[in-house]
Amino acid sequence: MSAPPARRRHPAATLVVLLLALVVTGGLYTVLAPSRAEATTTAAPADVEAGRALFEANCSTCHGLQGQGSPSAPTLVGVGAASVDFQVGTGRMPLRADSVQAPEAPNAYTDEETAAMAAYVASLAPGPPVPPDSITTPVDDPERLAEGNELFRTNCAMCHNVVGAGGALTRGKYAPSLEGTTGTYIYEAMVTGPQSMPVFSDTNITPEQKQSIISYVEHAQTQPSPGGLSLGSIGPVAEGLFTWVAALVALIACAVWLGRRAS
Numbered sequence: 001m002s003a004p005p006a007r008r009r010h011p012a013a014t015l016v017v018l019l020l021a022l023v024v025t026g027g028l029y030t031v032l033a034p035s036r037a038e039a040t041t042t043a044a045p046a047d048v049e050a051g052r053a054l055f056e057a058n059c060s061t062c063h064g065l066q067g068q069g070s071p072s073a074p075t076l077v078g079v080g081a082a083s084v085d086f087q088v089g090t091g092r093m094p095l096r097a098d099s100v101q102a103p104e105a106p107n108a109y110t111d112e113e114t115a116a117m118a119a120y121v122a123s124l125a126p127g128p129p130v131p132p133d134s135i136t137t138p139v140d141d142p143e144r145l146a147e148g149n150e151l152f153r154t155n156c157a158m159c160h161n162v163v164g165a166g167g168a169l170t171r172g173k174y175a176p177s178l179e180g181t182t183g184t185y186i187y188e189a190m191v192t193g194p195q196s197m198p199v200f201s202d203t204n205i206t207p208e209q210k211q212s213i214i215s216y217v218e219h220a221q222t223q224p225s226p227g228g229l230s231l232g233s234i235g236p237v238a239e240g241l242f243t244w245v246a247a248l249v250a251l252i253a254c255a256v257w258l259g260r261r262a263s
Ligand code: HEC
Pocket: 055, 058, 059, 060, 061, 062, 063, 072, 073, 074, 075, 076, 079, 083, 084, 087, 088, 093, 094, 095, 096, 101, 102, 117, 192, 193, 194, 195
């Protein structure tokens, strides 16, 4: 007796298995993937319209009528509300003088006008939104402060100095002092990476860790200098030089005094 013939597979079986696998993978991804921050604007259409008018009057000469950019300024498509809030809020935009780096200045617009322009730019394409206060308010928890200190030293201190006092970069650029900068601007600087500053995405530094960094920066600024004079907190070179000069003056004074006594 011969063995029963092996069951023949239906010709469509492979296709069905493949489709099933695709559906399961897609479904699992939707369920398990980290939720993206809502990138699209939730602003009212009236705000977007007001923002468009302000933008056309104040920004379009450089950034183009649709924010598409020009030879003199980058495109704003996809930079998000966070970038506009940061750039306009810190007075960097509208750019006043042609310099290597837009300097900080008093904000030329009201909060409503800034928000309207941010809403307009966010309506062009998805980008990072203005972060909510819940994630930009400093927390006073020793563990989070320690984490923030650690993260700041590894990610920011090479440009902004250990206590955020700022420092020089190449070609006349500089990393500004972080003194007096609000939590919101610190957060926005991290997610938008202005100028030569890198972008710190949420996979790189989570929103929670960003809040720890904000907490550390704000905390470091309220710390008294236990040694008396902070010398601008610009680092060991300045402090070393100060000590060296002070010691030298003392030694010269000694030498002069001894010389007087000997003669
Ligand atoms: C005189 C030209 C000029 C004007 C006017 C101007 N900008 Fe800019 N803008 C620039 C240049 C140049 C840069 C890039 C250099 C920099 O970031 O410092 C820039 C950068 C930006 C960025 C950062 C883009 C990014 O990649 O994250 C934003 C946001 C922005 N501008 C918004 C505005 C808004 C809003 C206005 C109007 C209130 C405005 N700008 C007016 C020249 C201009």
